[in-house]
Amino acid sequence: FSDFCDAQNIKQISQIDPPFLRQYLLYLEEGGHNPGGRHAAFRTIRALFLWYEDEVEPEGWSNPIRKIRAPRVPLEPIEPVSIDAISQMIKACIKGSFTGDRDIAILLCLLDTGARANEFLSVNIQDVNQARGDILIRQGKGHKPRTVYIGKQTKRALRRYLSWRQDQCPALWVTHPRFGSERISYDGLREIIKRCANNANIEKPTLHDFRRAFA
Numbered sequence: 001f002s003d004f005c006d007a008q009n010i011k012q013i014s015q016i017d018p019p020f021l022r023q024y025l026l027y028l029e030e031g032g033h034n035p036g037g038r039h040a041a042f043r044t045i046r047a048l049f050l051w052y053e054d055e056v057e058p059e060g061w062s063n064p065i066r067k068i069r070a071p072r073v074p075l076e077p078i079e080p081v082s083i084d085a086i087s088q089m090i091k092a093c094i095k096g097s098f099t100g101d102r103d104i105a106i107l108l109c110l111l112d113t114g115a116r117a118n119e120f121l122s123v124n125i126q127d128v129n130q131a132r133g134d135i136l137i138r139q140g141k142g143h144k145p146r147t148v149y150i151g152k153q154t155k156r157a158l159r160r161y162l163s164w165r166q167d168q169c170p171a172l173w174v175t176h177p178r179f180g181s182e183r184i185s186y187d188g189l190r191e192i193i194k195r196c197a198n199n200a201n202i203e204k205p206t207l208h209d210f211r212r213a214f215a
Contacts, residue, residue, distance in 0.1 A: 098177065115211070117186055117207040121186065
């Protein structure tokens with residue numbers, strides 16, 4: 001945007017008016033930028049002008065961004081992970097082993113709870129009521145706590161996994177005991193999903209695909 005202003009000999013914010021901003025957005029469109037890219041550029045410029053308006057409060061100046069509509073971004077439906085894909089990943093896990101039973105429990109809990117990945121990984125064992133099947137998310141979006149729930153099949157899978165736990169780590173989801181039973185990281189969870197998908201010979205779903213499936 002700065003380069004575009006320089007090319008038009010625009011040196012001061014006060015020189016920028018709504019037609020100039022529309023011209024810039026048209027320039028982006030003609031330059032091959034997709035709707036998402038144009039919308040991102042608009043948001044950045046809007047943030048700049050709103051900041052300038054709040055901080056400088058120039059007398060007699062009218063904020064041009066308030067007369068500009070955001071570029072439309074077509075909404076394309078994003079497919080969730082399918083139940084069939086989850087079933088194949090579960091079948092590919094080696095039951096009766098720590099890793100296999102843990103991974104099955106992870107797959108089912110991700111699907112049942114619809115929790116965000118970081119929320120999911122922050123859960124401690126004490127946050128789980130195995131009898132009722134509810135799990136306390138202590139730090140949800142906006143730092144608000146909430147309760148999520150799991151079904152009978154998932155409760156059974158969780159009990160099988162927890163029967164392996166002999167460590168003192170408070171985390172619900174941990175690495176293999178031979179690696180010290182530490183809380184699984186975000187990258188570690190992604191690797192678990194990737195490995196399960198590779199073993200099932202299917203395309204790897206993203207972590208958020210489980211949340212979409214839950215929704």
